[in-house]
Amino acid sequence: MVKRFNDLQQLNGEAAELFIQTANEAIAAGGHFTVALTGGSSPAALYQLLATVPYRDQVQWEHVYIFWGDERWVPLSDDRSNARMAFETLLTHVPIPEEHIFPMWADGVSPEEFAREYEQTLRLHLHPEGRFDLILLGMGPDGHTASWFPHTDVLHEQHKWVVGYYLDAQDMYRITLTVPLVNRAARVAVIAYGANKADALYEVLKGVRNSEQYPAQLLDIADERITWFVDEAAAARI
Numbered sequence: 001m002v003k004r005f006n007d008l009q010q011l012n013g014e015a016a017e018l019f020i021q022t023a024n025e026a027i028a029a030g031g032h033f034t035v036a037l038t039g040g041s042s043p044a045a046l047y048q049l050l051a052t053v054p055y056r057d058q059v060q061w062e063h064v065y066i067f068w069g070d071e072r073w074v075p076l077s078d079d080r081s082n083a084r085m086a087f088e089t090l091l092t093h094v095p096i097p098e099e100h101i102f103p104m105w106a107d108g109v110s111p112e113e114f115a116r117e118y119e120q121t122l123r124l125h126l127h128p129e130g131r132f133d134l135i136l137l138g139m140g141p142d143g144h145t146a147s148w149f150p151h152t153d154v155l156h157e158q159h160k161w162v163v164g165y166y167l168d169a170q171d172m173y174r175i176t177l178t179v180p181l182v183n184r185a186a187r188v189a190v191i192a193y194g195a196n197k198a199d200a201l202y203e204v205l206k207g208v209r210n211s212e213q214y215p216a217q218l219l220d221i222a223d224e225r226i227t228w229f230v231d232e233a234a235a236a237r238i
């Protein structure tokens with residue numbers, strides 16, 4: 001479903017409520033909550049909100065396990081790191097055990113080998129079939145999500161859960177969860193706001209099927225399991 005907001009504070013408030021509700025349901029049902037965070041700039045305000053009262057006190061952080069949907073292959077100290085942004089806005093401000101946080105970065109290993117190791121870690125923590133309780137995503141102006149960039153091979157990966165690959169367009173390696181793993185999640189929340197997302201949002205939600213060009217079209221899960229949190233500027237064409 002698509003939730004449209006005039007006000008970003010309200011958008012982030014409702015996204016925070018979804019995070020909290022999903023966490024509490026998962027913890028009540030199975031004792032822990034597995035979530036993959038997104039990077040980019042859009043989720044920063046949501047993460048800051050989750051780190052503040054009253055939201056922060058509504059999550060049993062000791063039962064939360066943090067992964068990432070994708071990452072730029074850079075050290076955690078690099079200001080391009082998605083993990084760094086999450087630590088600065090959320091993870092250092094809530095009582096989550098350090099051993100419950102799994103950044104997509106390691107020194108001294110290739111991105112490809114890291115991806116294989118990260119997949120093994122996921123197999124230890126996710127429900128047997130590899131189902132996250134929640135995956136947070138953003139969407140680029142080009143219609144990419146996670147690190148599913150247009151015309152890349154990762155769009156066609158149907159077996160691996162995690163892939164590390166060199167992204168020519170950005171001259172950097174990326175680590176990303178794959179399409180089948182994301183589409184298996186119990187819930188997905190996509191945060192996309194700003195006028196620069198309007199064309200891509202139209203193509204992804206209403207346009208002709210062209211997932212090579214608009215990879216977020218690959219988010220092919222039942223409507224009640226995915227929520228798009230968009231502002232009116234991004235929703236101008238839908």
Ligand SMILES: O=C(O)[C@H](O)[C@@H](O)[C@H](O)[C@H](O)COP(=O)(O)O
Pocket residue numbers: 038039040041042043070071072082137138139140141144145146147
């Ligand atoms: O590593 C990344 O860049 C993100 O994971 C990426 O998929 C992001 O969600 C989109 O690029 C939107 O980014 P903005 O929120 O900054 O527009």
